[in-house]
Amino acid sequence: MGDLSKQKVLVTGGSRGIGAAISQLIASRGATVALNYRSNAEAAESVAKGFDNVHLVPFDVSSRDACKEGVTKAAELMGGMTAVVNNAGVAINGLLMRVKEPDFRKTIDVNVSGGYWICQAASRHLLKAKSDGRVIFLSSVVGEMGNAGQTAYCTSKAAVIGLTKSMARELAPRGVCVNAIAPGFIETDMTQSEMTEEARATVAAQIPLGRIGSAREVAGIVAFLLSDEASYITGQVIRVNGGLLM
Numbered sequence: 001m002g003d004l005s006k007q008k009v010l011v012t013g014g015s016r017g018i019g020a021a022i023s024q025l026i027a028s029r030g031a032t033v034a035l036n037y038r039s040n041a042e043a044a045e046s047v048a049k050g051f052d053n054v055h056l057v058p059f060d061v062s063s064r065d066a067c068k069e070g071v072t073k074a075a076e077l078m079g080g081m082t083a084v085v086n087n088a089g090v091a092i093n094g095l096l097m098r099v100k101e102p103d104f105r106k107t108i109d110v111n112v113s114g115g116y117w118i119c120q121a122a123s124r125h126l127l128k129a130k131s132d133g134r135v136i137f138l139s140s141v142v143g144e145m146g147n148a149g150q151t152a153y154c155t156s157k158a159a160v161i162g163l164t165k166s167m168a169r170e171l172a173p174r175g176v177c178v179n180a181i182a183p184g185f186i187e188t189d190m191t192q193s194e195m196t197e198e199a200r201a202t203v204a205a206q207i208p209l210g211r212i213g214s215a216r217e218v219a220g221i222v223a224f225l226l227s228d229e230a231s232y233i234t235g236q237v238i239r240v241n242g243g244l245l246m
């Protein structure tokens with residue numbers, strides 16, 4: 001199901017977690033993938049192993065110049081670019097009173113500016129793709145509901161929703177669809193490194209489906225949004241959260 005062979009997709013932060021699951025799922029459905037990561041080459045290589053349609057494109061999305069060069073390189077490797085999945089992200093937690101300026105700035109630089117610069121550089125390619133063109137942002141459930149101790153992260157994930165809706169309006173006349181996915185708690189390094197077993201059990205108990213989600217459960221929605229079946233969905237925030245926020 002869901003043949004994606006006409007899609008040429010830049011996936012940022014594809015070396016681990018949700019981005020790795022997205023890259024492997026869409027590559028297995030025929031998409032050509034430019035897999036971006038920042039520094040973990042070993043992890044990126046193991047995600048791409050066995051796929052001749054996955055190309056590695058390391059760069060730091062928080063740099064505008066690196067995004068411009070990275071998008072050019074990705075388009076060269078793929079022979080064009082029809083879609084972008086803005087997934088690279090960092091979560092630096094802390095109460096408002098304690099958050100240090102470099103941590104706040106890094107959160108915005110990676111989670112918001114990164115997607116912004118990537119899309120600015122990729123626009124030319126996306127417009128050419130017309131109704132095959134797709135942009136998907138990874139927001140978060142906490143971008144909509146807020147979370148004590150995550151003010152910087154929530155700010156960044158709420159900003160991504162504004163960017164999604166504005167881009168959706170700008171690109172709709174050319175047929176390009178732009179959406180955000182707002183996952184709840186998903187099993188990845190990002191959640192594992194921040195949470196004890198006890199904290200995870202407490203979180204799971206608050207989720208109507210009673211468990212933390214998997215990266216594959218988010219990747220499936222990305223694959224759907226990249227497909228022809230999703231050609232009339234734009235400007236939406238798709239919640240994938242086990243019912244945590246309804």
Ligand SMILES: NC(=O)c1ccc[n+]([C@@H]2O[C@H](COP(=O)([O-])OP(=O)(O)OC[C@H]3O[C@@H](n4cnc5c(N)ncnc54)[C@H](OP(=O)(O)O)[C@@H]3O)[C@@H](O)[C@H]2O)c1
Nearest residue numbers: 013015016017018038039040060061088089140186188190
């Ligand atoms: N996990 C969750 O529960 C959850 C929930 C809601 C939303 N999200 C969002 O989903 C996205 C993926 O999260 P995840 O849990 O899969 O994260 P993760 O396991 O921590 O992986 C983060 C990925 O982003 C890359 N990255 C980080 N900074 C980068 C930069 N400056 N330039 C390029 N790549 C960079 C990392 O590359 P390296 O391997 O090279 O470091 C890695 O591939 C994030 O935007 C996150 O905010 C996650």
